[in-house]
Amino acid sequence: MADGFAYGGPLQGGDIACNLKKLLGQTVTIYATCGGCSGSGFTGVLIYVDDCVVKLITRIGTPPSCSLGSTCCPPGPAPYRGYGAEPFVGLGSITTIPIASIASFVQNAIGN
Known part of the structure; x- marks a missing residue:
């Protein structure tokens, strides 16, 4: 309990949160x-603490195949389909982890 990471401890994982806040982005x-x-x-990518x-953003969604919203792209298979013919390719994902469940974390050594 002295380290503050036990359930019901006064910090409730505050030290981990403080260290992770420095790594946003x-x-x-x-x-x-x-x-x-x-x-x-x-x-x-750490986006919230x-x-x-x-x-964490654990998977980034794909952009539209023709981001201008016109027929700027030649017809054919993805990703070169015209406006309105885009296949579903994924929205990405965000992972939420409770601070109380964190055992450890790894960061890059450069720039910290």
């Missing part, structure tokens, strides 16, 4: 104390 890997695929960690949760 950077790519990090966070390892959580839960089962399944989370044991491999979550790598992404508070005393309860952190949020």
